[in-house]
Amino acid sequence: MNGKNGFDTVVFDLGGVLIDWNPRYLYRRLFDDEAAMERFLAEVCTPQWNHQQDAGRSWHEAVATLSAQHPQHAELIDAFHTRWQEMLGGAMAPSVAVLDELRGRGVRLYALTNWSRETFPVARERFDFLRWFDGIVVSGGEGVAKPDPVIFQRTIARFSLVPRQTIYIDDTPHNVAAAFQSGLRGLRFQDAATLRAQLCRCGMLVPTDAAVAAG
Numbered sequence: 660m661n662g663k664n665g666f667d668t669v670v671f672d673l674g675g676v677l678i679d680w681n682p683r684y685l686y687r688r689l690f691d692d693e694a695a696m697e698r699f700l701a702e703v704c705t706p707q708w709n710h711q712q713d714a715g716r717s718w719h720e721a722v723a724t725l726s727a728q729h730p731q732h733a734e735l736i737d738a739f740h741t742r743w744q745e746m747l748g749g750a751m752a753p754s755v756a757v758l759d760e761l762r763g764r765g766v767r768l769y770a771l772t773n774w775s776r777e778t779f780p781v782a783r784e785r786f787d788f789l790r791w792f793d794g795i796v797v798s799g800g801e802g803v804a805k806p807d808p809v810i811f812q813r814t815i816a817r818f819s820l821v822p823r824q825t826i827y828i829d830d831t832p833h834n835v836a837a838a839f840q841s842g843l844r845g846l847r848f849q850d851a852a853t854l855r856a857q858l859c860r861c862g863m864l865v866p867t868d869a870a871v872a873a874g
Contacts, residue, residue, distance in 0.1 A: 666844065666861050668825040669761055670814065671792075671803075673772040674846045675830035677755055678786060679748030682709075689735060703729050704739050704748065713773040715802035733852075743778050747785065753851030755788050755804040759799050760864060769794050771827070773813050794818050805829070806837035815841065826861060856860065 674680045682700060690696035697796030703725065712721050718740040726733040762768060770792045774782070784790055796814045798804035805811070815822060822842030829835050830848040838845035846857050858864045 665824050666826055666863055668767040668769065668820055669858075669863065670769045670771050670820070670825060670827045670843070671708070671758065671768055672829035672831070672834065672848070673774065673782070673789075676828060677751055677758060677788070678782065679751050680746055681748060682711060682746050682829065683753060684748055685738065685742055686735075688745070689738060699732065699735060700766065703732050704736060709739075710773070710804060712775040712777075713798045714804040715776070715799050718777050722744040744781050744785075750786055751851070754848075754854065757851055757855050757858070758791065759863075760782075761858070764864070768792050768813070769796070769820075771796045771798075771805070773798045773804045796819065805831070805834045808837055808841055811837060811841035811843070815843075825864055826858070826863065 667678065671677060682704065683696070686696045686700065687693075690699070708725060712718060722740055724739055726736050729736065740831075758768065768791060770789070772773065774797050776797060778864045779799065789795065792818065796810065796817065798810060801810055801813060803810045803813075811827075814820065815825075820843075823844075825843050826846060827835070827838035827843040828837065828846045828848050832847060835845035835847045844861070846854065848854055855864060856866075859866045
């Protein structure tokens with residue numbers, strides 16, 4: 660299908676848009692003190708450290724390197740890998756419903772996610788809706804992660820996307836900005852209701868009141 664603005668393809672980020680992932684789901688079980696947990700996640704197992712696994716570094720190397728730097732936290736660091744699936748909070752059902760609605764309208768659907776190549780198979784097995792995508796680019800398998808423009812250009816080329824006809828959805832502002840720079844129409848995800856309204860304005864979905872009237 661083509662929306663009123665010529666869009667026919669939507670590319671989704673996964674974590675924070677369709678899948679609820681948060682290391683606190685695990686570490687609240689391992690810390691008695693919330694403040695201590697937050698310090699650990701801010702100073703030891705940081706987002707920047709985790710990003711390197713998203714960009715292709717192996718978990719073996721990541722854990723070994725960080726444990727050598729913080730030997731007193733070695734068990735907690737190892738848990739980030741060995742108990743990683745406990746950080747998955749589940750599917751974000753309202754957003755998945757929007758994805759399903761797009762699928763029902765014949766929209767071409769792809770995903771571009773920052774995710775370790777070693778842990779992504781867990782998500783593939785757990786979330787059936789990942790099979791709805793015509794293709795998924797996983798940063799860990801590419802050796803490069805968002806917001807690097809290389810991974811956007813690689814996604815465009817791999818799936819023969821026409822950037823001006825493609826909408827990209829992500830909850831992280833700098834990833835949305837990178838999508839714009841690659842010629843895609845970037846939408847920052849806030850919640851499912853706002854996303855649906857944005858997609859209606861792009862002509863990809865029909866406003867609820869209009870759908871009811873047509874029915």
